[in-house]
Amino acid sequence: MSKAAKVTIQDIAHKAQVSQSTVSRVLSGNAPVAATKRTAVLAAIDELNYRPNIFAQSLASGQSLTIGVLTQNFGNPFYDGILVGILQTLEPTPYSPIFGDGRWQLAVEKRALRTLIDRQVDGLIVVGGLSPQEEILAYSRDVPLIVAAREIPDLADQCLFIDNKKAAYDATCYLIDMGHRHIAHVTAPMYYHGPINDIFQRYQGYIQALTEAGIEPDPQLVVEGDLSRQSGLMALQNLVASKRPFTAIFAANDQMAIGIRLGLYRRGLRVPEDVSLVGFDDEPTTAYLTPPLTTVRQPAIELGQTAAQAILDLINANQQPCDPFDTELIIRESVARRR
Amino acid sequence: MSKAAKVTIQDIAHKAQVSQSTVSRVLSGNAPVAATKRTAVLAAIDELNYRPNIFAQSLASGQSLTIGVLTQNFGNPFYDGILVGILQTLEPTPYSPIFGDGRWQLAVEKRALRTLIDRQVDGLIVVGGLSPQEEILAYSRDVPLIVAAREIPDLADQCLFIDNKKAAYDATCYLIDMGHRHIAHVTAPMYYHGPINDIFQRYQGYIQALTEAGIEPDPQLVVEGDLSRQSGLMALQNLVASKRPFTAIFAANDQMAIGIRLGLYRRGLRVPEDVSLVGFDDEPTTAYLTPPLTTVRQPAIELGQTAAQAILDLINANQQPCDPFDTELIIRESVARRR
DNA sequence: CTGTTAGCGCATTCAT
């Protein structure tokens, strides 16, 4: 580890003319110590630049003061937002987060999860992920666990998520209100996200909105991508190739919307004059597309903050009920009124 | 920590009818053990689902098997790319990374750095950051240290970075080659990035290219932003307000280029017909702008991989020389030929 | 090859 000469609690006990235990006491603060000794200890600590050995602390106390965070894909704006929220919330606490990245690959995720557990985290925040419910459930018996951005029925109290169906419903309704009748939807295969059905819920919201508006959903207008930009580009090609007329597209996420946007551009189709476009996620760049994209804002940072708070509450055994998260439809220039 | 009944090395020693040390030996593998005992131990481990206590291990061995990574801004594509590279490289090793985020705020960075050190990391990778050189230098005496995406003169052997000046020079030359003479540049204040002068080096590359081409640099055509998208938008306004004619803009990063792009769009200026635009970073979305943006690719993932490898080498005391990183000009549709 | 022993640095009884 560090090459620096390790100064231990003994050293400062010596220097401050007190016992080891006394030093430990001023450090933890949970036992009364005479003011004079306290200051002496503090002085010694300062002088010798003492830093307690975290491993010894944890070994002796049985607490690691770390929160494990299992995430997917560093670099995805939504997940990064969640991380930021977690970081912010944990900052003023004695707990610090350690991250593991599952990269949306079950095997990788499993290893990451294992690593976190092995590091004796005091709490675990699982953000998304592919792990089967039973596994998560099993972990939740061993360690305080919060699931963010994913719904696990048997663990409802500890799940924070967003009502994707309602959000998609609202987005589709907006297109309908603007006079659109032929609205395409770019989704992803149901199995794509494994146990996560966000995307499927968005599909359901889309269908519901159409149905309630008396519009017969047209299966030909629903195409699948894999949530990547590239797949949006290809989905658009498929859509155009199907020869079904449409005046608007609702994409299940912004990444695909961005790909679709480029596809339209290449075909000389203008947004929104020829085709209106709505995405989902409110990724930062969507506000800077030309024209800026209408999309659905998911409160990522808030979600992260709440998740962190929830895990702290859980550790301190005063579990709070979790409120559901509301989304917001961000209306920008990419939708035109028809007729 | 975990509520699970902790099974210790003793338990499995018992079950396998061997001594604690033998178990430790099969675990670490760095000492010969009789095949029969080994299998017995392995069986016991498996049966009792034993996991070594990492804190006890570290405390006893003096190794933490962790690499600290100080990063700035989760969510920034360039930095995230570096993280991904680090993750990938460390995955097959016994080391696992722990991250700290400085958020480009000196105070936050200091705390994050401190936390990492306190966690007894065996090595430290500093990605960017504001900490003064002396501080980094001081840390480097205590712990194997690699600096990525930043140049620290007194620590040259342990720094991995990119030749920003040359990259900017190349980008500007490209615009000149395409016939542009009035090329604006959007940069950031020299002090903005604190000790990091990436941005300033890009400015220098720009100036050099102009000068070599016999074009008198026009100070009026250089405006400052703060590297954010929003600031790109404002920079463009300033540029237009200055009434100086220009046919091309070279932005010091893609974020600002994206803002500039939107500003041009709002003013009805087409890219590249009216104004050509070049960015820097090759952020993923730039390929999906309409039209796609010409930019400079920084090999973020490779940089992360190399950094991780370098720190491993450093820990094992077989330091390797670090090659410089080459950038690549990604030419896309946002530049038009003039005259 | 293997068991025994002695700490690693600290928190936490238990006395005082």
Place this chain on the structure above:
DNA sequence: ATGAATGCGCTAACAG
């Protein structure tokens, strides 16, 4: 209020 003693779970000499 404080010092002494014990042990957290494991690694690393040290003997055999």
